[in-house]
Amino acid sequence: MGRYRRGRKHGKRWHRKRDGDGDAFSREDWALLENYLLEYRTKAYDAHTKRPESTSHQRENAPPADSPILIGGHNFAPITEKLVAQPYFDLPDTLTAKERRKIHSLCADLGLYHAGAGKKDDKARKKDGNRVNTNGDAATIVSGDCNGSADFPLKRRNAVSAFADGLQHVPDLEKLHESSSFPSRTCKPWYNHAHGSSTNNAIQKRIEAIEMEKLQIREMTAFPEKSLRESDCLDFAVLNSLDLSNVPSSEDTPWMLVDTVAKLKQCVDELSKISELAFDLEMCTVGEGNGKSVRTCLIQLASNVPVDINGKEAFKEYVIDPLQVWDAIPAHLGPLFSDPNVVKIGHGIGGMDTTSLHRDFGILILNAFDTFEASVILSQKKKGGLGLAHLCHHYSLPNWEQYSQLKHTYQNSDWKKRPLDSDALEYARCDVRCLVTLRKLLMRDLAKMAMLGGRRLMFGSSMEDDSDVNSALVDEMQSFDLQAEAENSAEPSFSESEFNGTASSNSLDGFNGAENTATAAKVSDITRTVINATELPAYEMLMKAISISQKKCLKLWTGDDEEPIMENQSLLSLIKRAAKQEGQWSAAQMRLYEQLAEWRGSVAQREYISASEVCSLDCLVYVAHRLPQDHWEMRRYSYALPPLLEDGSLPYCKELCKMVASSSCSILAESKSMRVLFYSEGNASQQNETVRVQRKLMKVLITTAAAGVIILAVKRMGRR
DSSP: OOSSOOSOBTTBOTTOOOTTOTTSOOHHHHHHHHHHHHHHHHHHHHHHHTOOOOOTTOOTTOOOTTSOEEETTEEEOOOOHHHHTSSOEEOOTTSOHHHHHHHHHHHHHHTOEEEEESBOOGGGSOTTTTOOOTTSOSOOOOOBSOOOOSSSOOBSEEEEESBTTGGGGOTTBOOOOTTTSOOTTTSOOHHHHHTTOTTOHHHHHHHHHHHHHHHHHHHHHHOGGGGOBGGGOEEHHHHTTOOSTTOOOGGGSOEEEEOSHHHHHHHHHHTTTOSEEEEEEEEEEESSGGGOEEEEEEEEEEEEEEEEETTEEEEEEEEEOHHHHGGGHHHHHHHHHTOTTSEEEESSTTTTHHHHHHHHHOOOOOSEEEHHHHHHHHHTOTTOOOOHHHHHHHTTOTTHHHHHHHHHHHTTSOTTOSSOOHHHHHHHHHHHHTHHHHHHHHHHHHHHHHHTTTOOOOTTOOTTTOHHHHHHHHHHHHHHHHTHHHHHHSOOSOOTGGGTTOSOTTBGGGOOHHHHHHHHHTOOOTTOOEEOGGGGGGOHHHHHHHHHHHHHTTOOOOOOOOOOGGGOHHHHHHHHHHHTTSSOOOHHHHHHHHHHHHHHHHHHHHHTSOHHHHOOHHHHHHHHHHOOOSHHHHTTTOSSOOHHHHOTTSSHHHHHHHHHHHSTTHHHHHHHOOOOBOHHHHHHHHHHHHHHHHHHHHHHHHHHHHHHHHHHHHHHHHHO
16 A cells, blocks of 8 residues: 555556666566565564564575675665664655555555655656666665755655664655645635535625626626627737837836735735736645545736836736635635626636635636637647747747746645745746737737638738738728718617626626717728727637637536445455455454545535545544554555644544444454554663673672772781
């Protein structure tokens, strides 16, 4: 079991030899490693309890005690008295990530404490870096001594100990402490509250409002012209010279880190008069196992109200830290995202943005423009459009390579970790900096594409460079002018009554087409280069992009996709091994596993979190198989337990162990239980033994001295 799945996977043994890697661990190598770890465990127990050294697990034909042990092309430290006297020892840092994961599983099965330590730099290391040749010649870093420090951490490796407190001595131990774990108990998803608090009036009102907002989104999807505003006209005289070349750098762009409720209120006040809002979210995974869920860790915003910075227009950026203002976000940001008069601009919003806003805060997005979907239509690619960095490059962003590098480095970083890294914050700001301008550029090119009858248009082309587009634009303008009088008498395609009165006065829903087209009919100059908002519905490609963008807003959260308890791979592996008499898995243990899974679900409901945040199914399989009696034995599965089990102030770890003790497997648990050793107790007993020896020696010396004095006195008396 261990931290990761072990046993059979897809019908093959977990320690199978990996194809295409000649020096990978073979079946024999894994057997040697298992014996190696058993020998360490036996000698450590014997040394700690002062028993005669056992030889039951010593390897045959073992090399000299001071020579490294070669297993699978790696140099392992010899099991010496010095090594077993240490609180822990390191395995070679030449092991691959896949090998380390399997070793975690093996250590858990053998009852050893294990954890990851060092830097996560596997991607930067070559596959053959710090490896020895198959003949064992060039030895490199050998496992063994407790070395390294917090200032100079070692490379990524496994730390192993036979002692419950032994890994506390690892200076660069991987820990799930407060700064790197998601605060699940204070940042609970709105969706879980909504589906678990039927008596909460405020939540019920919000659920009803969401249903109304979904109707509005569906209407905007079917009739994308309903999302247009009077300000959405396209002035090609301005747009033809527009690109991203004048976008200021991060240093020249004003921004605010919103990490208090007061700053959140200030942010909303400053955004109260905008008509366009660029947004993006950064998420992290929470929970363990295959049922992992996602939580929002960062919200980035940028308005369309420019600020003059050294002669360049810049849009102020806001980076909101939801972990600090979680409960205040629905009330303050919800109305802004639900306002149909404000266009919300994002890139790939249907990925996780819309579902995360709905799940975590009960927020829906009304009136959106997805720059990714617009790029899909412009590029006419079947498998998707351009990434944001490359899209910015097409429109001449000067520092796009720097932005692309930041994206490559920080896109998948640990966003729940606090404090936030300055470079990560810069990347987050870059994600929204260009979106407002990109919308204008994409709308311009989508209109051009429609003029060309749907033919592909190169990104960034200008009107001066495209005679076909110039000609088509003149024809379009003339056509609008010649038909203005006919449009004046026609019925408008949409009205306020169709929108249930929810649209505002500056929305196109309330426009009287006659008044606007009559004004347009007075314009007789065929060189007009302005497309009014009322004329935009005639541009099919643009309407298609807007319609798809609205449709993405209907991608909402429907609940955690939890792993079925009877399909867990660790469970299936144990059942198969038991059927072949290779392991033990009884009917009583299966019943205990089912009870533990039910308990996990009830805890998740109590805490309004996903079941995977309580613990993984792999953890429950381990508990039902190894039957731990307390949290110290639980740490043999994973030294860093899930937060709810780690927190001693909560009853959940005790509840779990109590279920094991009260189950019909309790007798089996006593036979499986291994004594929990503490390194600190061993040191204390050694010190006490030293003191006792010193005291005995002192008594002997005093007794000898006293006897010598008496004998000397007797001799003197005899002489007299």
